[in-house]
Amino acid sequence: MTGTRPLNAAPVEEAEAFLERHQDIAAFDLVLIDPNGVARGKIIRRHELLPLFRSGRHLPGSILGLDVTGADVDETGLTWDDGDADRIAWPIAGSLVTLPWTSPERGEVRVMLYELDGSAMGADPRQALVRQIERFEAKNLFPVLAFELEFYLLDAEKDALGKPKAARLPLSGTASSGNHVYSVAVLDQFEPFIDALYRAAAVQNLPVETIISEYAPGQYELTLRHQPQGLRAADDLVMLKRLVRGLALRHGMRANFMAKPFAHRSGSGMHLHASLADPLGSNLFADVQDDLAPMLRHAIGGLQRTMADSMLMFAPNLNSWRRFSRNSYAPTSPTWGRNNRSVAIRVPAGSPANRHLEHRSAGVDANPYLVAATVLAGMYEGIDNRIEPDAESSTYSDDAGKLLPCDWREAIDQAAESEFLKDALGERMASVFIALKRVEHRFFSAEVTDEEFAYYGDVI
Structure with a gap:
């Protein structure tokens, strides 16, 4: 099941231009900031970047219900209450950068989490700031x-x-x-x-x-x-x-x-x-x-x-x-x-x-x-x-x-x-x-x- 693309998701052209400029980068840190401020996510390969920008990427909603050590906290309602359901991550515009301290050099792209219908995932802390702005x-x-x-x-x-x-x-x-x-x-x-x-x-x-x-x-x-x-x-x-x-x-x-x-x-x-x-x-x-x-x-x-x-x-x-x-x-x-x-x-x-x-x-x-x-x-x-x-x-x-x-x-x-x-x-x-x-x-x-x-x- 694919998700509805939110209006503020980063455009595909941003990833295409980045890949053109950085021919040697083979991997990217996909980063979501959880409620504790901890960077969660995964490392994706170069060929996975454009699909992320085109269609988003499914991630478990429970990633936003982890304690600081990374253990599930059932009381958040994000684990067993909904069967650890996937939401969909979309890249943040302007977040695609290199990590110049890594060797070989990797890239990074930060994401926000959304419901599958494109609405904001309420437990994503960045969405809370979007709301106030x-x-x-x-x-x-x-x-x-x-x-x-x-x-x-x-x-x-x-x-x-x-x-x-x-x-x-x-x-x-x-x-x-x-x-x-x-x-x-x-x-x-x-x-x-x-x-x-x-x-x-x-x-x-x-x-x-x-x-x-x-x-x-x-x-x-x-x-x-x-x-x-x-x-x-x-x-x-x-x-x-x-x-x-x-x-x-x-x-x-x-x-x-x-x-x-x-x-x-x-x-x-x-x-x-x-x-x-x-x-x-x-x-x-x-x-x-x-x-x-x-x-x-x-x-x-x-x-x-x-x-x-x-x-x-x-x-x-x-x-x-x-x-x-x-x-x-x-x-x-x-x-x-x-x-x-x-x-x-x-x-x-x-x-x-x-x-x-x-x-x-x-x-x-x-x-x-x-x-x-x-x-x-x-x-x-x-x-x-x-x-x-x-x-x-x-x-x-x-x-x-x-x-x-x-x-x-x-x-x-x-x-x-x-x-x-x-x-x-x-x-x-x-x-x-x-x-x-x-x-x-x-x-x-x-x-x-x-x-x-x-x-x-x-x-x-």
Whole structure:
């Protein structure tokens, strides 16, 4: 049974032109991003690419109901409830690229999943973002988004205790130690890796800009240039993670995208910069009479009001919640402020004409499609209902009266009761994601860790 071709599927001519330009590429990674943000799929041969573009490719719907390890989660309703039925994957326009770090070089094509009648498959996280962007565009509002990516580069070998450690500085071979935040000397030591990264990004048309040595040994940040197409910004982020991970392996390192890989070191965030443009591309968040535009204020108000319901999207995993603490850059309440990095929603300093907001709650382990969809939904809520933000925070603020969920379990329960999330993501995406996280929570709650036994075993 073939599926109905969706209107936004990539044209066949895109694949034909690519194959003409790249005669030596014999295989392609077919990639679907699942609700956990994990790249799933298969490697297809060169002769299979054109049939994918012409007719789509059947994939089991259960691929979107897997936990992080790749095990089926029956509670999603995507395994036995429908006989593990196939859906159909169609290529995303503009996603066909080479993987310049592979040898022999492969290509990559990313896909979205659809029902056989051509309608959106509700559990595909990219479809959730499409839904929110279309909602804005129906009002002639166009999201402009950009992500920042914090991550760790770890040594391929663990330390004497079997624990992960920061990657050695490649040029000198010395161990990474100390914070060295904004250190240019540390970045210089990573010249072979950074050079390869920028070269590969250019080949993939990824708008990678600044790299920073962050606030812990082995921690770095990469920024992506803003995109006038909101979907492209999230696509860029998932591609950049694939690029960093692939290059790190080939340079004797491992890239780590956990929100808090080390208990006593800085966590890794995934900040989202956002504004809205009119049909001519003018920034609707630009200052008005030397003050914040009403639309920007209302967007902030909506994000504040919906943040507690949204926290499971921003902090989806057990490890995500280790990142949040007082007096840190991972906010524990829905505060906002201008030129203040301690708040959840920051209005950065800069040109009044380029004014935008920076959403700082998400960890790097979150799914960028679900983060962007949820942030846009909060902005829409605020703009549509003219919600004014709370009082601005000019210093560190932890408003005890408006705390966010305090832990993973509370975030799961609040998300499950949220009508806002059902509307933001679509009811099926919300239900699948919450089911995945409930099962994951049960798994970790049942485990007895070595630390737990050492703490209690010979004492109580």
